[in-house]
Structure formats: C-alpha cells, structure tokens
Amino acid sequence: MAFPKKKLQGLVAATITPMTENGEINFSVIGQYVDYLVKEQGVKNIFVNGTTGEGLSLSVSERRQVAEEWVTKGKDKLDQVIIHVGALSLKESQELAQHAAEIGADGIAVIAPFFLKPWTKDILINFLKEVAAAAPALPFYYYHIPALTGVKIRAEELLDGILDKIPTFQGLKFSDTDLLDFGQCVDQNRQQQFAFLFGVDEQLLSALVMGATGAVGSTYNYLGKKTNQMLEAFEQKDFSLALNYQFCIQRFINFVVKLENSKLKVSKNQRTLPLGTTNFPFLHREDCLSRRTLNY
Numbered sequence: 001m002a003f004p005k006k007k008l009q010g011l012v013a014a015t016i017t018p019m020t021e022n023g024e025i026n027f028s029v030i031g032q033y034v035d036y037l038v039k040e041q042g043v044k045n046i047f048v049n050g051t052t053g054e055g056l057s058l059s060v061s062e063r064r065q066v067a068e069e070w071v072t073k074g075k076d077k078l079d080q081v082i083i084h085v086g087a088l089s090l091k092e093s094q095e096l097a098q099h100a101a102e103i104g105a106d107g108i109a110v111i112a113p114f115f116l117k118p119w120t121k122d123i124l125i126n127f128l129k130e131v132a133a134a135a136p137a138l139p140f141y142y143y144h145i146p147a148l149t150g151v152k153i154r155a156e157e158l159l160d161g162i163l164d165k166i167p168t169f170q171g172l173k174f175s176d177t178d179l180l181d182f183g184q185c186v187d188q189n190r191q192q193q194f195a196f197l198f199g200v201d202e203q204l205l206s207a208l209v210m211g212a213t214g215a216v217g218s219t220y221n222y223l224g225k226k227t228n229q230m231l232e233a234f235e236q237k238d239f240s241l242a243l244n245y246q247f248c249i250q251r252f253i254n255f256v257v258k259l260e261n262s263k264l265k266v267s268k269n270q271r272t273l274p275l276g277t278t279n280f281p282f283l284h285r286e287d288c289l290s291r292r293t294l295n296y
C-alpha cells in the first residue's frame with residue numbers, strides 16, 4: 001500500500017456498534033449504516049471500535065469481525081475506515097493492528113493503556129511504537145482522551161520527535177478541552193502533514209480556529225450534515241454563520257446532556273437504523289452505554 005495515504009480530513013463518524021436486544025452484535029445493519037452516513041449525513045470517514053463503538057467492551061474476536069464488516073461494507077463507498085486497536089494487552093493490540101492491515105483498513109488509532117498506566121512520555125511512546133510496528137504500512141493515529149484513560153501526558157509533549165519513534169505516525173485524535181495543548185500540537189508541527197482531529201464535537205469551531213484539520217466524533221452519526229454546513233461556513237470565512245451552526249449543535253447536545261432518563265431510545269440514529277440497546281452513546285455517561293459495557 002502506498003504510504004503516506006491521502007490525508008484524513010473533514011468529518012469522521014465514530015460508529016456505534018449495532019447490537020441486538022440480547023447484546024449480540026447485529027452485523028446485518030452495517031451495510032445500511034454505511035449508506036445512511038454517506039447519503040444522509042455526507043460523512044465518508046469512520047472510526048470503528050472506539051469509545052462510541054464500545055471497542056474496549058468487545059472481545060478481540062468481535063472487534064475483528066466488526067472491523068472486517070465495516071471495511072467490507074464501506075468498500076467503494078467510504079473514503080477512509082480507521083480502526084481503533086487500543087487494548088490493555090500489547091499483544092492484543094498488535095494482533096488487532098495486524099488484522100486491520102490484512103483486511104485493508106486505512107489506518108489505526110490507539111489510546112493509552114489505562115489500568116497499569118504509562119507514567120512517562122517515553123513509556124507511552126514505546127507502547128504505541130510496538131503497536132504501530134505491527135502494521136508498518138498503515139497510518140497511525142494517537143487517540144488522546146485523558147478524561148477516560150486517566151493518562152494525562154500532554155499531547156504536545158508526546159508529539160515532540162514522534163516520527164523518530166513511530167515513522168507511520170500520521171495524526172492525533174484529540175478528545176479534550178485543553179486548547180492550549182491542542183494549539184501547541186498544531187503550532188509546533190506546522191512543517192509536518194499531520195492530521196489534527198478534534199474530538200469534542202460541541203467545541204469544534206474553537207478547534208477549527210486553533211488549526212484542526214478534521215474531527216472525529218459520535219455526533220457526526222446524526223449531526224454530520226449540520227456540522228458539514230458549519231465547516232463550509234468556516235471555510236468561506238463566514239464566522240457568524242459558523243457560530244450559528246455551532247450554537248445549534250450545542251443546543252442539541254446540551255439538551256441530551258441534561259436528560260436524566262438515559263434509557264430513552266430516541267436518538268436520531270435509532271429512528272433511522274435499528275441499532276439496538278446503545279442509548280445516547282455520545283454521552284459516555286456510564287448508564288448510557290449498551291448492556292455490553294454495563295450490565296443494566
């Protein structure tokens with residue numbers, strides 16, 4: 001495969017893993033899901049088995065099958081399919097990375113191990129390096145999500161000299177609100193062609209100002225079209241229109257954040273597609289995830 005690949009940009013939907021009522025993966029809707037993203041939301045990149053997809057709550061074998069199904073169904077329809085392959089076990093992570101390469105995924109992403117945590121940048125880099133090396137032809141993205149991993153090593157620090165350790169490093173998925181850290185990642189790496197993908201959907205406009213080149217998020221499953229309009233307004237330098245779109249998106253997310261009854265299954269996704277028991281996965285409140293993550 002040619003490397004580096006085409007740069008990952010624009011919106012990337014963090015896919016929900018469709019489940020049946022008894023907690024089995026419902027592979028049968030993935031084909032429809034791809035069409036829905038492309039046709040209804042104008043979103044042509046996906047991020048599979050991440051936080052929204054509950055990748056860490058699936059078995060390795062399920063993660064492989066889910067990844068494979070998305071790659072197969074996305075063929076000739078999606079631009080890029082990125083597979084999250086992070087795990088506590090380095091071996092599992094490497095197995096998943098290698099598998100992603102074998103099935104023809106377009107990139108892999110990895111979070112920091114979050115139980116026995118790396119306590120220095122070098123330890124974290126070494127872990128990431130070992131995973132990346134298992135798929136030497138695939139672009140590698142570091143997935144920074146300190147609120148969930150508890151690993152607070154600044155992304156800016158991690159990126160310093162990263163290509164020496166991880167030659168396949170191609171970008172950062174930044175799921176945090178620290179715009180100083182994010183801005184410095186962009187500022188200090190201007191000479192590189194890295195993708196800077198922001199992951200806090202309700203604040204994307206601020207990150208665009210700071211130099212984000214794209215975004216990965218759960219809400220692009222159903223607010224993709226609206227967010228694309230915001231990106232377009234930003235591109236045209238119509239900042240007040242872009243802000244109107246961001247406020248509109250914020251009002252929706254704010255409404256959902258305040259909902260107490262997380263068992264309600266009325267997200268737009270679920271009206272359109274039978275995605276099963278995952279409720280408002282974009283909230284990541286414990287009780288919002290599917291039975292697979294918490295046994296309610």
Ligand SMILES: CC(=O)N[C@H](C=O)[C@@H](O)[C@H](O)[C@H](O)CO
Nearest residue numbers: 051175199200201202217218282
């Ligand atoms: C913590 C978390 O999972 N964040 C997601 C991606 O990184 C976002 O897409 C959020 O779900 C979204 O910004 C809504 O809060």
Ligand SMILES: CC(=O)C(=O)O
Nearest residue numbers: 014050051052217218
């Ligand atoms: C939002 C995101 O990137 C994830 O669900 O992993």
